[in-house]
Amino acid sequence: MVYERKVNYYELDGMQIVHHSNYIRFLEEARIFYLEKIGLPYSYIEQQGVMIPVLGVNVQYKSPAKFEEIICVEVSIVECNGVRMKIAYRITKKDTGELVLTGETTHCFTDTTMRPVSLKKYRPEMYETFEKYVTKK
Amino acid sequence: MVYERKVNYYELDGMQIVHHSNYIRFLEEARIFYLEKIGLPYSYIEQQGVMIPVLGVNVQYKSPAKFEEIICVEVSIVECNGVRMKIAYRITKKDTGELVLTGETTHCFTDTTMRPVSLKKYRPEMYETFEKYVTKK
């Protein structure tokens, strides 16, 4: 599943390329888009009393994106055991296919009080959806 | 009262000057600093069940600030009748005194449910502090 978006002017830094912190935000946009596409929109997750905080981010910058370029963010769940989930990303430029970034985010699941839960027990149906979409890297 | 801070690299835009949206954030920093200095730290305001949302922003950009420059934000309350409050700002460069921005933000007061209140009736003591610091422009 691919999430597309244009680079905004205010996302550039003094080198006229996207500031490296902003890609972390693009990953969040893409992740939320992806979850909606697989039947888990944010509003549903919230209503189920589940939160999915970010535990870690690991990204490699390959080539900088520039103003008005359209980037494609490929998202895939590469691990999910109900306690931890790992999501992988690959950003390319729409025009040229040039690789911009590869990376992963790691997540856990919590209830609304921020206490970690095992999704398998806490919300088995939601767990099954995640599990169904796990793809080997 | 003057709030000082350095310009960060990630606050620049593609022209190597502070992106114009970031000054709005500097005003917020300076406003919170100012309120603390006059005896109204955010934690106290919150604990009193008061919120002070922004109703309007009006700024004139005079000269751009650049990376690592130290800017001085002068803050003053120019109007406060307990229902509305107007705060004025003047940003200059510490080194040269050059004028960077002049502007104003307009605010109202609400309770924690976001319902507007008259501070004079709702929290008379807090109102008196605000009133004491109103300075003619």
Place this chain on the structure above:
Amino acid sequence: MVYERKVNYYELDGMQIVHHSNYIRFLEEARIFYLEKIGLPYSYIEQQGVMIPVLGVNVQYKSPAKFEEIICVEVSIVECNGVRMKIAYRITKKDTGELVLTGETTHCFTDTTMRPVSLKKYRPEMYETFEKYVTKK
């Protein structure tokens, strides 16, 4: 002409509404979109050696936008004499039509060295395009 976009999670603040500084960024997105639609894409403006810095921002916040809401930004040029230009905005929620923000940005025109120019003399064709789209408020 209307520019649409969804509110991202990272654009919220601690009150779960869009932080007021981010609307200034939405106006920039909408302005660039608008200029492209009237035949003045950023790349063309840049290639003509023209820059259009922001001299002032004046916005009134009417009602806060929330996560995943789609906002519509209406853009119109309300004044342009080749030396100054005023652009007006109106943000509403797509679903309900509720008014989120009204505002204006003021601009001048400069050459690539940031020296102000009269567009009428400096780039008459570009001036004519701007002029053609001026709408009375």
Place this chain on the structure above:
Amino acid sequence: MVYERKVNYYELDGMQIVHHSNYIRFLEEARIFYLEKIGLPYSYIEQQGVMIPVLGVNVQYKSPAKFEEIICVEVSIVECNGVRMKIAYRITKKDTGELVLTGETTHCFTDTTMRPVSLKKYRPEMYETFEKYVTKK
């Protein structure tokens, strides 16, 4: 060497904690502060025709920072061979010492045209300074 700064209101997200992308910006602030302290202020690096782009970011979020908390960012260069450099970070809360984040950024060195260089050959003196400050993890 430790860099201290307060959390700003606009750095929070809808959960009233610092948005995870903002820590990447705090690391940049701390890195620039650190380089200045070891005798390599940004202006000097720039004047030497050197750029130090970020190749990768790897962070683990341990505990969220909140509004007005003061965070301490410990910075150390853990590897530098003149082609690659690895910098490690540890963020704690000033008040409680609680661990907020651990992480690393990876960098290369380029000339002003963004072409990678070996700092050892290109700017031997700058290389020596970096080398002097490498600390084993």
